[in-house]
Amino acid sequence: MKYTTLKIIYTNFWSHPVRSLGLVILTAIASATLLSGVIFSKSLDAGFEQLSSRMGADLLIVPFGSEAKNQSVLLQGDLSHKTLPREVLDFTRKLPGVSAASPQFYFTTLSASCCDKKVNIIGFDPKTDFTIKPWIRRTYKKDFVPGSVIVGNDINIEEGGFIKFFGKEFIVVGTLEPLGNKLDQAVFADVETIEILRKSAAEVGYNFISEGEPSAILANLEKDADFEKISQTIHEHFDNLHVIPRKNMFDSVIATAGSFKIAVWIISGFFLLIVIAVVYIAFSVSTNERKREFATLLVIGATRKKLTNIVLGESLIASGSGAFAGTLFGTVAIISFRFLIQENLQIPFSLPNASTILLTIVGALFIPAIAGIGASYHIARKVGNIDVYTALKEDA
Amino acid sequence: MILNGNNITKQYIRRGEKFNAVNNADFFAWSGDFTVIFGESGSGKSTLLNALAGVTAPTSGNIEIDGQPLFKLNDEDLARLRNERIGYIPQNAASLSAFTVAENITLTSTLYNKKIDKEHIKALLNKLGIAHLANEHPQNLSGGELRRVAIARALANKPDLIIADEPTSNLDEENSRKVYSLFARLARTGVAVVIATHDKNAFGYSNRIYHMKSGALVPDIGEYGNL
Numbered sequence: 001m002k003y004t005t006l007k008i009i010y011t012n013f014w015s016h017p018v019r020s021l022g023l024v025i026l027t028a029i030a031s032a033t034l035l036s037g038v039i040f041s042k043s044l045d046a047g048f049e050q051l052s053s054r055m056g057a058d059l060l061i062v063p064f065g066s067e068a069k070n071q072s073v074l075l076q077g078d079l080s081h082k083t084l085p086r087e088v089l090d091f092t093r094k095l096p097g098v099s100a101a102s103p104q105f106y107f108t109t110l111s112a113s114c115c116d117k118k119v120n121i122i123g124f125d126p127k128t129d130f131t132i133k134p135w136i137r138r139t140y141k142k143d144f145v146p147g148s149v150i151v152g153n154d155i156n157i158e159e160g161g162f163i164k165f166f167g168k169e170f171i172v173v174g175t176l177e178p179l180g181n182k183l184d185q186a187v188f189a190d191v192e193t194i195e196i197l198r199k200s201a202a203e204v205g206y207n208f209i210s211e212g213e214p215s216a217i218l219a220n221l222e223k224d225a226d227f228e229k230i231s232q233t234i235h236e237h238f239d240n241l242h243v244i245p246r247k248n249m250f251d252s253v254i255a256t257a258g259s260f261k262i263a264v265w266i267i268s269g270f271f272l273l274i275v276i277a278v279v280y281i282a283f284s285v286s287t288n289e290r291k292r293e294f295a296t297l298l299v300i301g302a303t304r305k306k307l308t309n310i311v312l313g314e315s316l317i318a319s320g321s322g323a324f325a326g327t328l329f330g331t332v333a334i335i336s337f338r339f340l341i342q343e344n345l346q347i348p349f350s351l352p353n354a355s356t357i358l359l360t361i362v363g364a365l366f367i368p369a370i371a372g373i374g375a376s377y378h379i380a381r382k383v384g385n386i387d388v389y390t391a392l393k394e395d396a
Numbered sequence: 397m398i399l400n401g402n403n404i405t406k407q408y409i410r411r412g413e414k415f416n417a418v419n420n421a422d423f424f425a426w427s428g429d430f431t432v433i434f435g436e437s438g439s440g441k442s443t444l445l446n447a448l449a450g451v452t453a454p455t456s457g458n459i460e461i462d463g464q465p466l467f468k469l470n471d472e473d474l475a476r477l478r479n480e481r482i483g484y485i486p487q488n489a490a491s492l493s494a495f496t497v498a499e500n501i502t503l504t505s506t507l508y509n510k511k512i513d514k515e516h517i518k519a520l521l522n523k524l525g526i527a528h529l530a531n532e533h534p535q536n537l538s539g540g541e542l543r544r545v546a547i548a549r550a551l552a553n554k555p556d557l558i559i560a561d562e563p564t565s566n567l568d569e570e571n572s573r574k575v576y577s578l579f580a581r582l583a584r585t586g587v588a589v590v591i592a593t594h595d596k597n598a599f600g601y602s603n604r605i606y607h608m609k610s611g612a613l614v615p616d617i618g619e620y621g622n623l
Contacts, residue, residue, distance in 0.1 A: 011494030292490035301479020
């Protein structure tokens, strides 16, 4: 595009600063909404994907009254400190239709050297575990040694460093991949380490950890096993516990997340429509005011295509700069506030991978920009087909 | 340079009915001609000039410059021809408000990234009495000053055909005389000048007069005594 055309575009853009900046801001909002909407959606998907790949149990047995808490430990790492009788584990393992059962131990301590806030400790049995171990194996391949722990991604202690609980130091042997929930701030240990920790707590006067009593039992069922029958059998033998099937574990959270996603898409679509409408109206008004200028340009030798390009160029500046600003703002905002979002939403939230983010950024840059240019295209074509005689006669 | 138009008709629709703003007009002008098209307001002069200037295609008929049919050219070639060979001053020509007077006048050159003939522009501004306004913006100018800016812009590229629609509207007698004299001098250098006006003072500078009435163009045969 020639210098004069660019100058015409630039000067026209700034000749109505309020209108122009209004268009920029509106497109920026559309871009930011679109970007954050898509990343938000993808983050929920990624959070659930990581969670479900980790949470490969068909049923969960928890103490009665701590169902919600124990569901949320899976989702958010909020721990319940109620425990199950030890016999439940052995009983469940022996039930026909149960292929595997493994205990988990949850407790929380404020007495840690790493963190300002409470630290959740999750214990598991490496010999029988089938939910936590596969996830840990992604980053830590060695055997579990008593006295060692693996920390969540948000705990800033490097491998080989120490974390102190109840006056006893535990060596950190690995850091897990981020999950996007409070489990990123948890410490994972095998049953032998949990026993060391229990003894250390007892030595300094904390006896809140019951020896060998699991907080939850996760079980896998054989193919064609009858969940209802298994659940009924467990309930017949033990009081004060609850058996939750896998399909129910995330129901409420998935429903909440789904509603959030729908709302986000509606808002994004709404802003895109507003951009299209406002750009159309603004350019319609602006080109109408400048009909005589366009006619004069045509008279002195501008091609009709150039007139069209001038309008599209102005639209590109408004939509393009708005989309750029919105995308930048949206990216910074969602990265900066992701912890706040996951804390407040109480649902798994994990940023998608870099290529998805990059693709979303490109989409947020181009979709509102193209919508803006598309909205002005009809006006630009009208300007390109201007009738000089009529245009010069009007408003003269 | 030969400007030749045959059977030019331009049809518009007004209140749902077709009417011919220009009806079967034949027109020609050679290099060095100073042609005046005389007629009342609404007689079709502006429509005819728009067609002759290659801005509005006629509904039927043919317009040629040196044998080249204007409206058979593509958008780009026709635009370049308007830029390089035709200096058209429409009746209500506007100036680009974001540009200064000097920038508006040199637009004809900058539009195609051509070198600006500064001496020529300076001389034009002086002849038209607007040299002191070079750095002003159009919105600060009077109607007469704007008219002279439009004239200067049309002449900036040294066209070999000047078409002017009421070039002296908004001008006082002295400035009108300056404009006519300038056109007459250009005609003497071989430029074809065509103006539409109802100002009879133009006749004294012309060597050809057309009379236009209700869309019909007829060569003047003596009412004003030029032919």
